[in-house]
Amino acid sequence: MILKEKINSLYRSYYRLKVKVFSSTKVHEAIAKVPILRGLISYEGNKIHEIMSGFVYTQILHLLIYLDIFQFLKKEGRSLDEVSKFLEIANERSLLLLRGGCALNLICYKRNKYWLTRVGAQIVGVPGLMDMIQHNQILYRDLLDPVKLLHGRSETELSQFWPYVRKGGEKKKISTKVSSEYSKLMQTSQRLVADQTLQAYSFKGVKSILDIGGGTGAFLLAVKSKYPGIQATVFDLPNVINVAKNNHQKIDDIVGLLNFCPGDFLKDDIPSNQDVISLVRVLYDHEDSTVELLLKRIYEALPKGGSLLITEPMSGGSKAMRSSDCYFSFYTMAMTTGKVRSFEEHKVILLKVGFSNIVKHAVSAPFITQVMSAQK
Ligand SMILES: C[S@@+](CC[C@H](N)C(=O)[O-])C[C@H]1O[C@@H](n2cnc3c(N)ncnc32)[C@H](O)[C@@H]1O
Numbered sequence: 001m002i003l004k005e006k007i008n009s010l011y012r013s014y015y016r017l018k019v020k021v022f023s024s025t026k027v028h029e030a031i032a033k034v035p036i037l038r039g040l041i042s043y044e045g046n047k048i049h050e051i052m053s054g055f056v057y058t059q060i061l062h063l064l065i066y067l068d069i070f071q072f073l074k075k076e077g078r079s080l081d082e083v084s085k086f087l088e089i090a091n092e093r094s095l096l097l098l099r100g101g102c103a104l105n106l107i108c109y110k111r112n113k114y115w116l117t118r119v120g121a122q123i124v125g126v127p128g129l130m131d132m133i134q135h136n137q138i139l140y141r142d143l144l145d146p147v148k149l150l151h152g153r154s155e156t157e158l159s160q161f162w163p164y165v166r167k168g169g170e171k172k173k174i175s176t177k178v179s180s181e182y183s184k185l186m187q188t189s190q191r192l193v194a195d196q197t198l199q200a201y202s203f204k205g206v207k208s209i210l211d212i213g214g215g216t217g218a219f220l221l222a223v224k225s226k227y228p229g230i231q232a233t234v235f236d237l238p239n240v241i242n243v244a245k246n247n248h249q250k251i252d253d254i255v256g257l258l259n260f261c262p263g264d265f266l267k268d269d270i271p272s273n274q275d276v277i278s279l280v281r282v283l284y285d286h287e288d289s290t291v292e293l294l295l296k297r298i299y300e301a302l303p304k305g306g307s308l309l310i311t312e313p314m315s316g317g318s319k320a321m322r323s324s325d326c327y328f329s330f331y332t333m334a335m336t337t338g339k340v341r342s343f344e345e346h347k348v349i350l351l352k353v354g355f356s357n358i359v360k361h362a363v364s365a366p367f368i369t370q371v372m373s374a375q376k
Contacts (some may be wrong), residue, residue, distance in 0.1 A: 060100040060134065065134055069101070070116065070124045075362045077113030128188025135161070135185060142334040149334060158334040164237060165285055165337040179239035186216045186281070187247075193280060193369045194222035198310040200361035200371040203227045203276065206307075210235055210274040212265050212298065213282035216244035217258045224257055230257070233271060238262035270301040277302060278309040279367070284328065286335045288349065302376040308355060310346060314370040317342030323367030341358055343372055350374045 021027050031037040064070055070356045072086050084094040093356060098114050101107040101150025106120040116124065123129055142149060142156045149156070159165055162182055163174045177201040203209065203223060207230065211220050214234035224232055235242060241262040248258070261271055270277075277298050283291050298308055315321070324340050341349075350358050356373035363371055 036240075055106055055140070058140070060097065060104060061106065061133060062137065063097055064101050065123070065130050066107060066315050067097075069097070069107075070120060070130070073114060073116050073120070074124050075106060077111065077115040077315075078112050081259045083114060097262070110124070127191060128185070128371050131185060132189045139331055139334055143330065147247060148359050149330075152336075155335075156334045156336055158331070159336045162335050163284065165335050174237070176239050176242060179237065180243040184214050186215045190215070190218035190280075191222070192365070193311060196363045196365055196372050198222060198226055199281070200311055200363045201311075201373060203230060204273045206230055209233070209276045210238075210261075210273045210340055211278045211280060212270065212294075213279060216247050217260075220258055222228055232257070233259040233261055233274070235261045235263060235265065235270065237264065246271045262342050265297065266290065270297055272301045272365060273303050274305045274306065275308055276300070278311070283310060283346070284312050284332050284333060284340050285338050287339060290337070292349055292353065295349060295355075299353050299355060299376055304376055306376050308350075308374045308376075309371070310330075311369045311371045313340060314366070314372075315340045315342040315345070317344055322367065324370075343370070346372060 006191050012162040028041060031041050067087055069083065069087075078086070080091055080098065083098060084091045087094055098107065098109070099122075102109055102114075105112050105117050106123065107116075108117050120346060122134070138157045138161055142154065142158055145154065148154045161178075163178055194198070197219070202228070206227070209220065209223060209230055209365055210233045211217070212235045214236055217232075217234045220234055223230060234241070236244070241260045245260060263269070279294075279298075283294075286294070295308075302308065313324045315324050315329065329340045332340055347358050355376060357373075357375040361371040361373065363369060
């Protein structure tokens, strides 16, 4: 105890010294005279600049997509004149945008023309990525007054985009148009989440899976393509199930591959006797009390030994991560009920509900999703 207090006190002294040194312009001037230290200070200065510039970067990306520049460059390189003609704006203005895109390594300038870089080509090629990027404009509008948002005093646009987070009567009035809009976005962005999840978690020997909040069934189709013998059921709100069935009727090949179960996961019966129940990008939409209730209902529905699979962006906890602790946390906050949880925070609720064998499964791209499982 005494040792711990001594270490804490040492840390406080070190902290006061650090703040004093690095906030002093005199020290900066002195450091600027020492080559190695000068490098460190300008490296950190650049970091501050990068953070400050983030919003401008997103808007350059938005313009390149919204004004169809990426599509225009997809086939071949284009000169400044060609781009300006395409955009119907002066060369001077197109040049600003093109140079911004080059600085972000989204496009490049070679042989007097502008071309897509590898990163730019991925943005054009990954299904749904441009729609996903574009829908962030809603989040940016909600972030216009971040203080109000942080205090929870904002009426947000994202809570209209994801209307199932709204309370009572308003939730009941969700139109099919709105359900199909958010479901389409989820469906097209599912491939990367499913790839990561299937790399991390094995369904070997699993006979049946129920995907709660499964949207239009994109995750289960990915599971079925790797494990064709598995019985797969999607559970989602009736509107979404209608959208899903409609989609699947249009694509003859997959009719009959999935079972559909319409319902509200907080009220309606959850099909029992499933080997695995999955929650793919579901829990982070909801506050703790909703999550606890849903997990309790899932626990009751699972047979003894049955597994729960959770895959969604997770907080880095004490080792905060930009993707989840900046982007997804503020996104879900703007949804009003959402919350990005760390593995440990999920674990606390899972243990409370009765689950055991709680395991984290390693993924290669944690900014897309993180995977954990638990057992009844
Ligand atoms: C963020 S989306 C994720 C969809 C899908 N799992 C995916 O990753 O693409 C959350 C899903 O949960 C569904 N959902 C939300 N509240 C629900 C409720 N009370 N009962 C059933 N489904 C619900 C939504 O309709 C939506 O399809």
